[in-house]
Amino acid sequence: MRKAVPYAGALLVPAVAGTLLWRWADRSLRSPHGLPTVLALVGGLALTAVALLAHNALFREGGGIAAVVLLLAGLTAVWVEARDSAVLGAVTDCVVVGEVRVTHHPTFGEGAPAPKTLYHHTLDCVGGYPAEFSAEERIAGPGGAVRIAYDPDRRMDPVLARDNESHGSPVIPTSLLVLSAALSVTAIAREGQGEGDGEGRGEGRRKGLSS
Incomplete structure (x- = not known):
């Protein structure tokens, strides 16, 4: 049960961050109800920073640098693809x-x-x-x-x-975010295994000596 929160976070952080960033970029760049480019970018960077901070808080003992890189790459791809999906209004x-x-x-x-x-x-x-x-x-x-x-x-x-057609696709950002989540889940699953194996070997040695 102690790993339930990290497991949930490993799945939710990329999914929620990617979805929110896509909706933000789509709303910010789609005419005629969009925001100025600077404000749109600031909002996107803020969402990305929050996602990275959440990832670090949940997985600093097991998330791994590869998962962070894939998360950042996935969120960058979200912005690019959402921009390309914007149709001029x-x-x-x-x-x-x-x-x-x-x-x-x-x-x-x-x-x-x-x-x-x-x-x-x-x-x-x-x-x-x-x-x-x-x-x-x-x-x-x-x-x-x-x-x-x-x-x-x-x-x-x-x-x-x-x-004036949409050319953006969620395939690339989704793939990157799924890989990030998979790496985090794998890292969480491996937490403590090394310690457990070490304890088992130590116990075996103690039994051998006592016999």
Whole structure:
């Protein structure tokens, strides 16, 4: 029974911290009811710090550094995936104004990313934002109509409305947090085994001597 609390903590700390951080990030970054980026990050860092402190308080005698690293990696992945799952909340109709400007961005060195060509479109949008949109393709010529999805609070870059989809997945953060919990559970299960084995060997030696 003395291990019931650590066992429960090993499972609950990653699960609760990951769930709360995902909900916080989703609410903070999703338009139009989000918070400024700085406040969102501060809240996320605070939740992560509380989770690490709780882990240390419960498992400082058996949690292990690997479990802490996986917990931190899992919570970082939670934030990244939640950010990528945020869908921009506003859409505006725009018209391309003037000629599309093209810039070329070469790269150098072995293993460098492929060269990139960007097409810069000057836009006249309902509401006045965005005034310019850059993409790796020509989305329309002069006078062409374009639909743009954007964040009214300007925390994320605008995208084409057709590309305004969720790309985040909970698979990676969940896997990391489950591994962290598994390491903590294993460490708790092994606590005291070494002492017990040592006592058993000592008792055996004493019996041998007495006989």
